Amino acid sequence: MSVPVDPNLLEENDDGEAHGVTKTMEPELYKATVGGDILEFVMAMENWAVNRHHCLSALCVPLGPQKNTVLHLATSCGHHEIVKLLCKDLPDLIAEKDARGDTALHIAARAGDGMLILLLTGSDYAGCVLGETNDAGNTPLHEALQYHHEDVARILVQKNRNLSYSVNREGKSVMYLAAEAGYAAITRLLVENPVGYCNVSEKDKDKSPLIAAIRGRNIEVLKLLWWKDHSSFIKRNKGRNPLHYAACTGFTEGAEFLLEQFYSFAYWTDKQGLFPIHVAAIQGHVEIIRMMLQLRPDSGELLTPQRQNILHLAAKCGKVKAFDAMVMLPELEKLLNARDDDGNTPLHVATIYGHPKVVSTLMWDNRVNLKVENNEGLTAHDIAEEQMKPEMLSFRKHMTWMALRLVDTPRAPNTIFNKTMHPIIGNHSKNTENFRDKVNVILLVATLVATVTFTAGFTVPGGTNNSDPDQGIANMLEKVKFQAFVICDSLAMYISIIVAVILLWAQLADQKSMYVALKLALPLLGIALAMMSIAFMAGMYLVVSKLGWLAKLVLLLGSHFVVVLGLLFLPLCFLGSSNYRMLRFISYYPFSLMLYALGNYAENEAEE
Structure with a gap:
């Protein structure tokens, strides 16, 4: 009976290097590992060693097509007995990586299996793999946090509280991931030990744990991180500050906390020249605006580089519910007829961008001056008429024009449009x-x-009727x-x-x-x-x-x-x-x- 030729020995060139051949695992060994029967697995390993004249060691254990060892396979299938046996007899396998750079500990962390984590970290060899990164730059702790396995993450942190973790390829630290997931207990562990700290590059400043806590809308985590390390944010004077992010996400509780701790955040602009209250207006977060006006009343007067106020911005973005609530605030009444650098009021802006609901809200408000002309001498009605040209017409702009006509809004005295003729009539x-x-x-x-x-x-x-005398009736x-x-x-x-x-x-x-x-x-x-x-x-x-x-x-x-x-x-x-x-x-x-x-x-x- 002929002995099968090992395909790993084929296709070698003169230098002894193989081309076009992928490593493969013995079928019986692969099936036994995936199947999970401990006795079949032991027999398959022994048969493989006898047939290949190998000793059982990590250096000679066969690899699958993705460079995965039997420990990788057993871990991914969740076979605890096989993992326990391999960790005891072949502990060197714990440090082996597959084609993606994953150790068995990475796989167990992704799966969220606490028992596998305990088995893999119970060996003396475990300490060297806790900080190992895969091709994505993730350690096992990164993987556990990314896949929201809080219990597994706690085990990994407690295994070595003095270990320093780097950021992954996305620029995310383990502290960032814990804060983003809203794990207060894990965040506290990371804050209290060196394990949570790493240097964040300037390009990854938006991957700050504090920003992650805001995005995760977790006030407890935000407070933990603020009291531990807020000086870096206070020193920064470029880009968005934490209050910008809280205003953008509508995290009212977090925004109030930040404003109470450091009120100057409300008066810092981002790279576009927007203050936090402007960001809240753009996103339509009225509760943020109401809170900021209560704590910092003068923040309502803040303008963009184009001298637009928060009503201009809300009208521009068409946030109808937010705009309706904003015009009801007494503090903002003086902004209803305010003009920007182009002379446009919020009504002009809503007309230009074609938001009929916002236009309707303003027109039925007696406080709004419908006669205001912008720098080009146009009222909102004039702008709507101009946008009724076929090349500019859209459904929203047509509805906007209809809304303005509804209350007979005035035209500018020197308007170039013929009042007696429909605006889309021309000679073309x-x-x-x-x-x-x-x-x-x-x-x-x-x-x-x-x-x-x-x-x-x-x-x-x-x-x-088909009969006389009423036939056809x-x-x-x-x-x-x-x-x-x-x-x-x-x-x-x-x-x-x-x-x-x-x-x-x-x-x-x-x-x-x-x-x-x-x-x-x-x-x-x-x-x-x-x-x-x-x-x-x-x-x-x-x-x-x-x-x-x-x-x-x-x-x-x-x-x-x-x-x-x-x-x-x-x-x-x-x-x-x-x-x-x-x-x-x-x-x-x-x-x-x-x-x-x-x-x-x-x-x-x-x-x-």
């Missing part, structure tokens, strides 16, 4: 094509309505709901035909005529759609009238739909185009409903 061929596309869409809808209602007129619900002619069906279906068809004719004329006219045709056609099309809906409701009611609950359900659903249709169509037809205050006032409620329903989409689009 691109604008004309834009109008033609809109006309074609409405014409298509009107044609569909006419087609559907025409067909319904000859397929009436209940059918027609509708069977349900005397029913009130049938009469409603006929009236509404007829109105829908005739009105849709009128809309189609108006739009056909518009196709032959100039741009201004197309705009007038659109203004007339949209309300008529809305009426046609409503009549068609009512006709459908009446027809459905007739055919299911013998089943009372279903008939009532049809009426309920249909009536609600018609109301919703009216609420959606009313602002589309009148708001922004009508000069009559009453129509705009009537349109306020459907517009508010639309703003509420579609506002989340608009704000999410703004953040993107």
Whole structure:
């Protein structure tokens, strides 16, 4: 019987170096190790040693494809008995590393198995591997903390409290990881012993344990680290200080603690020239702002390099809930009409960035001066009109313009826009094509309505009489709901035909005529759609009238739909185009409903 050739001995060149061959472990030994049966494992190890004429030592133990030893395999599979045996008989394996630089202790720490940690650290050889790093620069303690195994981390710390750990390749120290995870007990252990300290490079200053505690929103850990080592932050005068981070994350308790300990944090700017209260406004953390105004009242007057206050920033970012709460604060009333370097008030800024909800909040606030002009002589209304140009138009900006028109906001006396004409009307061929596309869409809808209602007129619900003398007469002619069906279906068809004719004329006219045709056609099309809906409701009611609950359900659903249709169509037809205050006032409620329903989409689009 031939003896299998060891593949590790193949493919050698003249210098004795192998090419293209990966190390492999004996199949029986691999299966026994992964399987976890201690007797099979011992037999497999002995058979391997006898077949290969090797003694059982760490130097000759076979390796798998990833340079993993049997100890690596047993540890990753959680086989305690095999690990215990190997630690006793082959302790040198504890220091062996696989292809990723992991020792068995790294694997056990990642798995969070406390028993494996005790077995692997019980040997005299364990001390040398506690500080060993893998390819990611992580020690076993780093791995335990990254994978949130607090009990395992405590064991590793207590094994050698005098060991000094370096930062990993991400610049994170073990103290940072403990603080980030919010492990107060582990942090205390690290603070009280040299094990937690290491030098952090200048480029990794944002990996400070104190910053990690703030990001982890753990006040106990923050206090521990502050009392132990806060001098380094007080000495720094560039970049963000801890209060910036607390304001950014909305960690109110931590921000209050930091402000009470060192109030100057509130008056330091970051590299963009932003104070902590500005960061809170950008992120929409009202509680932080309210707390800072209470402890440091003058912090509300702090400005950015562009001389923007916190209301400017909140309006720019479109933080609606935060902005609504901020304008209610008495301390901020004087900021409502404040102007930045460009002369823009918060209303101008919200208009420029297209945040209709913020604009609506400001317009209905009597304290806001709607007549303020910026350095270019434009009011918020002028800016909105300018943004209605096709090349600048978006859904959010259209809603913003509608919100401004709702309360008839003033225009600047010397505005360059024609007040009698819709802002998107111009002399360019691109604008004309834009109008033609809109006309074609409405014409298509009107044609569909006419087609559907025409067909319904000859397929009436209940059918027609087939016998003399009333042949061809509708069977349900005397029913009130049938009469409603006929009236509404007829109105829908005739009105849709009128809309189609108006739009056909518009196709032959100039741009201004197309705009007038659109203004007339949209309300008529809305009426046609409503009549068609009512006709459908009446027809459905007739055919299911013998089943009372279903008939009532049809009426309920249909009536609600018609109301919703009216609420959606009313602002589309009148708001922004009508000069009559009453129509705009009537349109306020459907517009508010639309703003509420579609506002989340608009704000999410703004953040993107």
